[in-house]
Amino acid sequence: MTTQIQHRNKAKAWQEKFNATAPKVGELAPDFELKDVDGQNPIRLSSFQNTKPVALIFGSYT
Amino acid sequence: MSLREIYAQYHEQVQFLVIYIREAHPVDGWWFGKGLPKVMLKASRSKVAFDVYDPKTIEERRSVAARCEDALEYRINTYIDEIDDAVNNAYAAHPTRLYLVGMDGRVAYAGGLGPFGFKPAEFKSAIEEYLRVLEGKAA
Numbered sequence: 001m002t003t004q005i006q007h008r009n010k011a012k013a014w015q016e017k018f019n020a021t022a023p024k025v026g027e028l029a030p031d032f033e034l035k036d037v038d039g040q041n042p043i044r045l046s047s048f049q050n051t052k053p054v055a056l057i058f059g060s061y062t
Numbered sequence: 063m064s065l066r067e068i069y070a071q072y073h074e075q076v077q078f079l080v081i082y083i084r085e086a087h088p089v090d091g092w093w094f095g096k097g098l099p100k101v102m103l104k105a106s107r108s109k110v111a112f113d114v115y116d117p118k119t120i121e122e123r124r125s126v127a128a129r130c131e132d133a134l135e136y137r138i139n140t141y142i143d144e145i146d147d148a149v150n151n152a153y154a155a156h157p158t159r160l161y162l163v164g165m166d167g168r169v170a171y172a173g174g175l176g177p178f179g180f181k182p183a184e185f186k187s188a189i190e191e192y193l194r195v196l197e198g199k200a201a
Contacts, residue, residue: 007092014156015175022154025172029163030152034081034141037128039120043079043141046167052077053170053192054163055185057065057138058155059080061111061130062087062094 063183069138072189076162080140082127083150086157086176088116106177109133120145160185162192 023029033044048054069078087094087103094103095112103110111133117123124142131140143149150156158176162185163169171188173179 004092011092011156015154018151018154018156019175020154023152023161023169023172025169027169028167029161029169030149031167032149032152034143034149037082037124037131037140037142039124039142041139043139045079045163048077048163048165049167050165052075053165053189053196055068055072055076055078055189056153056159056161056163057078057080057136058083058150058153058160059130059158059176060083060085061126061133062085062114 063186065138065182065185066136068182068186068189069136071186072193073138075193076189078138080131080136080138081143081149081155082123082130082140083143083155084147085114085116085126087112088114090115117145162188164192165196 029045031044031046033042035042045054085091089095089112093112094100100112111129114126117126120142123145127140127142153159153161154175158180160171160173160180160182161169162171170192171185173181173185
């Protein structure tokens with residue numbers, strides 16, 4: 001149980017730290033380039049500028 | 063309102079990207095694999111996994127992301143954050159988060175931190191509003 005509390009506290013501390021600098025409405029979205037599940041087909045966020053709005057869905061499997 | 067429904071409705075006008083980031087509740091972390099946490103998580107996310115360890119390499123991360131992509135059946139391409147968590151950190155995305163980035167490269171919608179701030183219906187409204195304004199400018 002103690003370990004679980006430590007993990008929870010670590011997650012909360014991370015959220016507090018990075019949420020403070022997360023982009024807000026009206027701010028430039030941080031650009032990135034990432035690859036797919038095969039390590040192929042790199043995609044860059046800024047490549048959609050002036051073309052399409054982009055919906056970003058962040059998550060994991062757990 | 064599910065993300066799958068939002069994607070089905072708007073995928074021709076909006077580019078959807080699923081970004082797989084560091085695991086939220088891996089076996090070797092803040093695990094929700096037993097008791098009440100498991101019941102609650104299973105109720106809110108029926109396809110959630112409870113047997114995943116936190117990937118330590120990009121290859122492991124890609125492998126888990128592929129399982130996740132298959133299980134969730136969003137039919138949206140999944141892109142994998144690097145093992146340094148750079149994109150996750152930049153967007154404060156852990157454990158889940160939704161953003162809409164406008165055609166000008168600026169954030170048009172910034173959802174709250176999951177799970178409580180993860181609100182697909184609010185996201186859908188933001189997409190609708192953004193497209194409505196865009197169409198108004200084009201008219």
